[in-house]
Amino acid sequence: MSDAATARSPWQAASIVRIEKRTPRVTSFFVQPSRPFAYRAGQHVDVRLTAPDGYQARRSYSIASAPDNDGVVELAIEKLDDGEVSPFFHEVAAAGDEIELRGPLGGHFVWPDDDGGPLLLIGGGSGVVPLMSMVRHRAARKSTVPVALVFSARIWDEVIFRDELIALDDRGDGFDLTLTLTREAARRPSDYSRRVDVTMVAQVMARLPGPPSLAFICGSNAFVSAAAQALIDAGVPAGEIRTERYGV
Amino acid sequence: MATRGFSSGRRPPADGDARIPPGQYLEQGFPVLSAGPTPRVRTEDWSFTLKHGPRPIKKWNWAEFNALPLTKMTRDIHCVTAWTKFDTAWQGVLVDDILADAGIEPPTAYTLALAFDGYTTNVPTKDLTDGKAMVALLYEGEPIIADHGGPARLLVPHLYFWKSAKWVNGLQFTTRDEPGFWELRGYHIYGDPWREQRYTDDP
Numbered sequence: 387m388s389d390a391a392t393a394r395s396p397w398q399a400a401s402i403v404r405i406e407k408r409t410p411r412v413t414s415f416f417v418q419p420s421r422p423f424a425y426r427a428g429q430h431v432d433v434r435l436t437a438p439d440g441y442q443a444r445r446s447y448s449i450a451s452a453p454d455n456d457g458v459v460e461l462a463i464e465k466l467d468d469g470e471v472s473p474f475f476h477e478v479a480a481a482g483d484e485i486e487l488r489g490p491l492g493g494h495f496v497w498p499d500d501d502g503g504p505l506l507l508i509g510g511g512s513g514v515v516p517l518m519s520m521v522r523h524r525a526a527r528k529s530t531v532p533v534a535l536v537f538s539a540r541i542w543d544e545v546i547f548r549d550e551l552i553a554l555d556d557r558g559d560g561f562d563l564t565l566t567l568t569r570e571a572a573r574r575p576s577d578y579s580r581r582v583d584v585t586m587v588a589q590v591m592a593r594l595p596g597p598p599s600l601a602f603i604c605g606s607n608a609f610v611s612a613a614a615q616a617l618i619d620a621g622v623p624a625g626e627i628r629t630e631r632y633g634v
Numbered sequence: 635m636a637t638r639g640f641s642s643g644r645r646p647p648a649d650g651d652a653r654i655p656p657g658q659y660l661e662q663g664f665p666v667l668s669a670g671p672t673p674r675v676r677t678e679d680w681s682f683t684l685k686h687g688p689r690p691i692k693k694w695n696w697a698e699f700n701a702l703p704l705t706k707m708t709r710d711i712h713c714v715t716a717w718t719k720f721d722t723a724w725q726g727v728l729v730d731d732i733l734a735d736a737g738i739e740p741p742t743a744y745t746l747a748l749a750f751d752g753y754t755t756n757v758p759t760k761d762l763t764d765g766k767a768m769v770a771l772l773y774e775g776e777p778i779i780a781d782h783g784g785p786a787r788l789l790v791p792h793l794y795f796w797k798s799a800k801w802v803n804g805l806q807f808t809t810r811d812e813p814g815f816w817e818l819r820g821y822h823i824y825g826d827p828w829r830e831q832r833y834t835d836d837p
């Protein structure tokens with residue numbers, strides 16, 4: 387906590403080094419900050435775009451990469467057709483471009499692996515991004531903390547990081563993936579095809595070796611509210627639930 | 635530094651410009667942000683306590699609190715996640731009227747706002763008095779919904795909105811400026827939107 391409070395995070399230039407399409411609506415932008423920084427899984431950066439007349443738009447984006455890598459920060463951005471900033475990334479930004487960013491930010495929705503577990507992670511759509519950083523961090527640290535991730539997407543092809551998540555699930559090292567598709571049938575035996583609810587949460591928790599000591603929920607406001615209620619109904623104490631809301 | 639290819643920004647309306655602090659954009663909706671699940675506080679269970687350090691000075695239940703003088707406040711609000719919303723209309727009890735009902739003058743220069751979910755946020759006492767802040771009970775004439783901090787939230791509209799603690803259940807006077815929940819987690823100790831005091835290291 388004290389490191390977050392004293393960390394300095396001025397605006398700095400960062401260049402886009404690589405762009406990778408993840409799903410039809412989500413693309414990853416790998417950015418190299420001019421002054422690389424240490425961060426914790428779950429944190430975000432603020433991004434700032436400046437028009438020629440000085441007008442600026444800023445938005446927050448969670449970091450998808452693990453803190454254990456080379457300093458390049460992965461942002462996975464979903465395109466909102468009538469948005470201001472996300473369409474810029476999808477339609478205009480190219481490798482080699484510079485943007486401005488500031489970070490790392492946020493000191494609550496974070497999981498350093500020594501915080502332990504078991505951990506229950508619930509993500510809706512692009513809300514999986516900070517949870518992905520936690521899952522990757524766990525793998526990079528070869529942590530054995532039991533982690534269950536419930537990831538809600540509309541359809542199979544919109545499951546961001548799908549192959550990587552399934553590969554991690556297949557390792558059988560204490561990471562348990564549940565996909566729930568809200569507009570398509572389930573594809574894997576342990577998956578669902580409905581919105582996150584108390585029955586689903588209870589079944590996922592029953593596969594953990596013990597009750598979660600921390601739960602992280604991220605996504606749209608409506609998703610987070612509904613999922614938080616499902617966790618509370620499944621017996622997770624409110625004080626153990628941390629949320630990150632992407633706004634509307 | 636202009637960003638290559640970024641031009642079609644959503645500029646604020648010309649007449650609204652002077653009301654939008656640096657780095658903010660105008661929002662028509664009312665986004666919800668909070669660190670955890672939304673507590674559902676029933677008015678039967680609600681209470682509000684004024685404290686000096688650990689010592690309670692006075693405690694009100696919902697009916698007693700609602701019997702205090704109600705004041706209207708219509709203000710622009712500024713969230714640290716960069717949205718600004720114009721002309722939000724609240725009604726509630728001014729901190730001045732809470733102090734008057736308790737029969738005290740502010741005993742210290744700093745205050746910690748306390749909430750049902752354990753959230754805290756620090757505000758200098760002088761930013762709460764002289765009509766600057768209230769414990770709001772109504773938004774746009776209706777009871778405040780739980781997602782927006784109902785039944786009662788603090789309203790300190792001249793500071794970033796995380797200072798306006800949701801689900802508020804007390805004010806505690808402190809001798810020192812004690813950082814609250816977000817202030818311990820990288821956010822600015824004071825939070826003036828016009829000086830863009832978002833994060834700890836902002837001047």
Ligand SMILES: Cc1cc2nc3c(=O)[nH]c(=O)nc-3n(C[C@H](O)[C@H](O)[C@H](O)COP(=O)(O)OP(=O)(O)OC[C@H]3O[C@@H](n4cnc5c(N)ncnc54)[C@H](O)[C@@H]3O)c2cc1C
Pocket residue numbers: 430445446447448449462463464465466467468469470471472473512515516630631632633634644661662715
């Ligand atoms: C901590 C945090 C982390 C986040 N992490 C991620 C992440 O990892 N990935 C991700 O994709 N997103 C993330 N977000 C959301 C992100 O910050 C943006 O909100 C999102 O990308 C939309 O921005 P935008 O500029 O494209 O859309 P905006 O221009 O902000 O618009 C959003 C929506 O509101 C509507 N709207 C708002 N204002 C107007 C207006 N004046 N006129 C018309 N329509 C309007 C639009 O219909 C649009 O669909 C995060 C948010 C937070 C707070």
